[in-house]
Amino acid sequence: MQLSRRAFLGAARTPRGNPVRPPWALPEDVFQALCTRCGDCLDVCPTHLLVKGSGGFPLADFTPGQAPAGCTFCAACVQVCTPQALKPIPAQPPWMHKAVIGAGCLAAANVVCRTCGERCAVSAIRFPPRLGGVALAQLDAALCNGCGACLADCPTLAITLQTIAQAGTT
Template sequence: MSLSRRAFFGAARAEPAFRPPWALAEAAFQEACTRCGECLAVCPTGLLVKGGGGYPEAVFGAGQAPEGCTFCGECRRVCRPQALREVAGQAPWVLQAVFSAACLAERSVVCRTCGESCETRAIHFPPALGGVSRPRLDAAACTGCGACLADCPTQAIRIAAPNSPSLALRGAA
């Protein structure tokens, strides 16, 4: 999305931050992570930043990493103390997209941008009789990558960790 469009629809706002993908549970993560910053250095999308206490955080939001997380695995690969560790059968994280009332559909404006941004086709627009279709998330298909968030013209999408408070550092639902 262009800067001018984003400026038209509203100023940037802070988004909640989370640990990088494949992070251990919070206490174990803080014990293992040496705050070396190598995951930040290799992240091709710029999603990871140095956060509180020097620990890495994944920050979604306006102006931050438009591609979100591509799950390239580079952060995990360079993490020598294995604070980021793949566990068989477990997703990299439990983050998911959440839609707010700022969605254009709430103003009867047709928009499918987020659906087009989603590689896994996790966003659907069920027919709405006499109205405008609202985006609906297929939670099983959403990876929490954040690509839809970056493209939404009204910043109506945020990434949240509904079932795993240990992953959220601040402000998550």
């Protein structure tokens, strides 16, 4: 199946391997066994982050322009998922991925840009002052919840999502 440019851009900025399922999705094999592909989670998502992916299974689409607010963790998708393919697990975050700021960041090229920091509702991206250059973006992986809001407006598409095991503080 040929990917559209939109789907390609979205996929290229998310963790390799399995697509990013809706938040609170159970492990991929269990998720696929339970999900009926009804599409109810897509219909109720207020930010339009969820789209129909391969095989009709829902996935989160972080393509710029799709869902500028990312995920607000409203849990509307969980509430309508009657087979409980989406199911909160105590002490486990809704998503096992976090944002990572890559080499394309404008601040790293000495260009003033704080767009991602302005989008982050939990202040996971800060710009501490730096002598002799523009402030560099610093991402606190402990604060990042993987909502994706910072991806949408980065002018150089420098931010990607990585699984928690691979993510670190940049």
